[in-house]
Amino acid sequence: MFGYSEALGIDCCDDLWRIVALRSAGSGYELAYAVAFSPREAHGDETAALAQLLRGAGSARGRVGGSLPAAKCAFKTASLPPGRPAELAQIVRFEAENQFPLPLQDLVWGYSLAPEPSGRQHALIVGTRRTLIDERLAFLRQVASTPVALLPAPLAAANAIGKPAGMFVTVLAGSEWSDLCLFDGERLLGCRSVLAGHPESEGWADRITRELRPWLISNEELHQIILLGNVTEDTREALRQTTRLTVTEGDPRTTVRDPHGLLAELEGSPAAFATAIGLAQAALSRRQALNLLPRQIQEASQQQRKLAWTSVGLFAAILLLAPLAITGQNTLQTRQSELAKVQKLVHQARQTKGTVPGPMMLAAQQTVESLQKSESRPLEILRALSAELPAGINLTNFSYERGKAVVLQGRADSNLVLANAMTVINRQAIFASAILNYSNLVKSATEHGYDFQITCTLPPGSDLTLGSAKVQRPAAPQKGAATNE
Amino acid sequence: MSEKFWLTIVIVLAVILIGLAGTCGYQYIASAAIARTIDEKHDDLQTAKDTAAALEKAQANSKQLAKLVVRHQAPWTWSEQLPLMVTALTGIAEDSGTVIDTLQPAPVVERQQFARFPLRLTMHMHLASLTTFMRKIQQATPLLAVDQVSIRAGKLPADPLLVEVSVSTYVMLDGPQAQGGRK
Numbered sequence: 001m002f003g004y005s006e007a008l009g010i011d012c013c014d015d016l017w018r019i020v021a022l023r024s025a026g027s028g029y030e031l032a033y034a035v036a037f038s039p040r041e042a043h044g045d046e047t048a049a050l051a052q053l054l055r056g057a058g059s060a061r062g063r064v065g066g067s068l069p070a071a072k073c074a075f076k077t078a079s080l081p082p083g084r085p086a087e088l089a090q091i092v093r094f095e096a097e098n099q100f101p102l103p104l105q106d107l108v109w110g111y112s113l114a115p116e117p118s119g120r121q122h123a124l125i126v127g128t129r130r131t132l133i134d135e136r137l138a139f140l141r142q143v144a145s146t147p148v149a150l151l152p153a154p155l156a157a158a159n160a161i162g163k164p165a166g167m168f169v170t171v172l173a174g175s176e177w178s179d180l181c182l183f184d185g186e187r188l189l190g191c192r193s194v195l196a197g198h199p200e201s202e203g204w205a206d207r208i209t210r211e212l213r214p215w216l217i218s219n220e221e222l223h224q225i226i227l228l229g230n231v232t233e234d235t236r237e238a239l240r241q242t243t244r245l246t247v248t249e250g251d252p253r254t255t256v257r258d259p260h261g262l263l264a265e266l267e268g269s270p271a272a273f274a275t276a277i278g279l280a281q282a283a284l285s286r287r288q289a290l291n292l293l294p295r296q297i298q299e300a301s302q303q304q305r306k307l308a309w310t311s312v313g314l315f316a317a318i319l320l321l322a323p324l325a326i327t328g329q330n331t332l333q334t335r336q337s338e339l340a341k342v343q344k345l346v347h348q349a350r351q352t353k354g355t356v357p358g359p360m361m362l363a364a365q366q367t368v369e370s371l372q373k374s375e376s377r378p379l380e381i382l383r384a385l386s387a388e389l390p391a392g393i394n395l396t397n398f399s400y401e402r403g404k405a406v407v408l409q410g411r412a413d414s415n416l417v418l419a420n421a422m423t424v425i426n427r428q429a430i431f432a433s434a435i436l437n438y439s440n441l442v443k444s445a446t447e448h449g450y451d452f453q454i455t456c457t458l459p460p461g462s463d464l465t466l467g468s469a470k471v472q473r474p475a476a477p478q479k480g481a482a483t484n485e
Numbered sequence: 486m487s488e489k490f491w492l493t494i495v496i497v498l499a500v501i502l503i504g505l506a507g508t509c510g511y512q513y514i515a516s517a518a519i520a521r522t523i524d525e526k527h528d529d530l531q532t533a534k535d536t537a538a539a540l541e542k543a544q545a546n547s548k549q550l551a552k553l554v555v556r557h558q559a560p561w562t563w564s565e566q567l568p569l570m571v572t573a574l575t576g577i578a579e580d581s582g583t584v585i586d587t588l589q590p591a592p593v594v595e596r597q598q599f600a601r602f603p604l605r606l607t608m609h610m611h612l613a614s615l616t617t618f619m620r621k622i623q624q625a626t627p628l629l630a631v632d633q634v635s636i637r638a639g640k641l642p643a644d645p646l647l648v649e650v651s652v653s654t655y656v657m658l659d660g661p662q663a664q665g666g667r668k
Contacts, residue, residue: 300488307491314498321505328512335519342526349533360657363599364554365546367655371630378634379619400634465594465601465655466632 006032007063008054008144009280011273013070013153014230015040015175018273019054021062022256022280029281030257033057034273036266051143065149065156065279066140068292070172070179073128073152074100075191080113080121088113088121096125108133112289114187124188126152126290133294148301149282150293154179154191156278157228162254167222169215170250171208171239172275173199173229178208182215182222190215199230205238212243226250228274252277370461375430376402388424392417394449403461406431411449415439418452431456553628559598559660563590566602570654573625574606581618583610591651595658603632603653609645618650628655 005024011017021033037053039046076099080091092111097104109127116122133150140147151159154172158181161170165185172179178196182189196207216222225243227236228250240247252274253263263270282291291298374380378400385395385408392413399407408425412418418439425434437453557565567590578585591603610618615636622629633651638644 304488304491307488307495311491311494311498314495314502318498318502318505321502321509325505325508325512328509328516332512332516332519335516335523339519339523339526342523342530346526346530346533349530349537360598361543361547361550363597364550364655364657367599367630368550368553368628371628376630377623378631379616379623382616382619396638398634398636400631402630402632463601463630465596465599465653 005062005284007065007148007280007283009065009067009156009276009278009283010050010140010143011067011153011156011276011279012039012139013067013174013275016230016272017046017050018276019050020273020276020280021057022277022284024284025257028255028257029284030259031262031277034262034266034276036268036272047139047142054144063149063283064140064144064147065151065281065283066136066147067153067156067275067279068128068132068136068150069177069193070152070154070191071177071193071195072132073126073193073292075152076100076125076127077190078123078125079116080123082119082121088123092123092125095123096127099125100127102129106130108292108294110290110292112188114184114189122187122189124191124290126155126191126292128152128292130294133292137294137297146297146301147283147293148298149279149291151279151282151291152179152191153275154181154193154228155188155290156276156282157250157274158183158188158278159281160252160255160274160278161226161228161250164224164226166224167219168224168226169212169222170226170228173204173227173231173235175230178204178229180208180211180215182219199235200232204235205242208239209242216243216245224248228271231269231271250274255281367461367463367465370403370463373461375458376461378406381406381430384428384430385425388428390417390420390424393421401458403458403463403466405458406456408454408456409452411442411447411451412439413449415450418450422454425454425456428456430458432459433457552626554655554657555627556657556659559658561600561656561658563593563602566654566656567604570602570604570652573627573629573654574604574652577618577621577625577629578608580621581610581614583608583614583618598658598660600656600658601630601653602656603651605633606650606652608648608650610648611645615646615648622650622652629653630655 007022009020009022011019015038017037017039019033019035019037020031022029023032035053035057037046037050039050042049076095078092078095078099080088080095083091092113093104096109096111100107100109104127106129107127108130109125111123111125114122114124136150137146153174154170157172158170163183163186167182167184170181170183172181173196175198176195177193178199179191179193181191192211194207194211196204196211198204212225223245225239225245225247226249227239227247231249236247236249249269250271252270256277258264263273266273293301370376381400382398389395393410394412395408395410397407397409399405399409412421418436422434422436425431428434434454434456437455439450439452442449442451571588574588575585585606585608587605587607589605591605594601594603608618619631619634622631630653631650632653633649635649637647639646
């Protein structure tokens with residue numbers, strides 16, 4: 001349905017059916033399979049026999065193009081004024097209604113437009129009975145699959161050969177009917193069928209010539225005939241003699257490669273396979289012009305194609321998402337197991353036995369910790385002061401109150417010594433601050449110096465029970481004494 | 486292959502795709518939610534570990550603390566605490582080569598069933614004895630805390646120092662209500 005690079009062309013309009021399989025190869029096509037099938041040998045069940053033949057050859061897959069006998073098709077022409085495609089389509093429909101002898105609803109019809117030198121549009125309108133199309137569709141579905149192209153045989157055959165420049169006629173010779181098509185280069189100007197009998201029968205060339213005469217009279221530049229179908233050298237020569245035109249044998253190998261030499265191996269001229277090859281080409285290239293496949297089927301085919309591509313897109317999206325989903329699942333499982341592990345650890349940690357210390361215990365602990373600090377040990381304070389205080393300082397009184405202050409009283413030789421002592425005390429980390437409360441000069445016959453008092457503040461401790469304790473205050477300075485801080 | 490076949494394929498693939506997309510979306514949301522939960526649980530775990538460590542430390546401290554601060558069943562009064570304290574202090578004073586001149590209990594201070602029994606001492610001693618005395622008090626078990634110290638020099642350089650020391654012992658009072666004394 002999508003991406004098929006192979007197509008079947010089934011030409012079943014003559015006494016010998018010809019089937020080819022074409023495949024895309026680079027920019028062109030190459031012949032993959034070719035067979036001539038005689039329905040007479042199938043003894044009345046030619047459909048099943050052909051289906052079996054195709055399945056056996058592995059060629060029942062891919063696109064299918066089927067042929068319609070030109071004798072059962074009506075070919076009409078019209079010269080249309082220039083116009084837009086929609087307007088031309090309306091005119092063509094009008095012409096078809098006028099020219100076809102049957103109502104359009106009973107027909108399946110199509111048309112192609114080719115520009116004329118005058119600027120007008122040459123329309124070729126082809127139609128056939130709907131019943132014939134239905135029969136052919138049923139046949140092809142049984143044999144292979146629903147076709148994507150149904151073309152009149154001479155048009156398919158003409159598509160399979162390289163068209164020369166200028167005017168020429170193609171003659172598709174069948175066992176009973178021969179189909180004539182008039183071309184001007186790529187433009188198809190007309191088409192008709194002649195009950196001329198087998199090409200090897202007597203008088204075939206005369207009958208063909210008689211049918212060609214109107215075209216020869218009206219087109220003086222027509223000098224070439226291309227023979228297709230059941231042709232032989234004798235046929236070609238006979239037609240040349242009767243028409244006095246150049247008659248060549250059409251060779252589909254000009255448009256299709258035949259790397260395996262299939263056409264050369266088969267009996268008869270390669271031109272006999274032109275119709276089948278043209279059908280396969282139309283199926284591969286999805287050529288729309290003069291394709292008499294009903295519109296509904298074409299639309300269904302397009303719909304299937306859309307659905308198929310949608311499937312491809314969805315599948316690609318699934319392929320993209322699937323690894324993500326697998327990775328995501330692994331990640332999810334990993335995280336779930338990690339979560340379970342962490343939850344277990346939390347549970348274990350929470351189950352650790354222990355006694356939460358009560359307020360009393362905390363108070364005791366804080367008190368003990370507080371007592372282990374230097375500022376809670378008066379002996380260490382005493383030692384530090386004894387070691388650091390400068391000479392000339394004599395302490396007479398030392399008062400310590402835990403968590404509050406240390407008060408030093410004594411006599412200094414001079415204020416300079418006292419200043420040094422303050423510097424030393426301020427450097428002690430155990431004191432939060434130190435203040436010189438007073439320094440009084442003592443003058444007497446036997447004593448000389450300065451009585452002083454220094455208060456060193458201690459950081460507050462953590463002992464809850466000390467809150468109500470009073471700081472032991474030293475004696476107040478003597479009245480009228482000078483105070484130095 | 487018919488249009489119906491392809492339509493079926495498209496529907497099946499679409500359902501699978503929607504399912505996969507839904508699964509991916511669920512996985513993304515669930516993974517993000519689990520990742521957040523894991524982070525929260527890690528925090529919980531750290532908290533639980535810290536708590537456990539604190540509990541273990543508290544247990545260890547409790548044993549150590551029990552040696553330093555004696556537990557008694559409330560009520561516990563000065564009359565019960567004083568003999569213990571005097572015995573300890575007298576021993577320390579004797580070991581330091583001095584004697585206690587005066588001894589005066591102060592009111593018990595109690596906070597949250599944690600009681601302090603302060604005792605005021607006065608002594609005459611030389612600096613060496615004072616150093617020994619203070620050192621032994623710091624090293625005493627059960628705990629003896631020096632609340633206040635007042636050292637005054639004698640009138641003459643050879644005179645012993647007048648030392649006033651306020652020493653406290655601590656007691657943890659078990660029971661519903663402690664009645665160790667005035668607060």
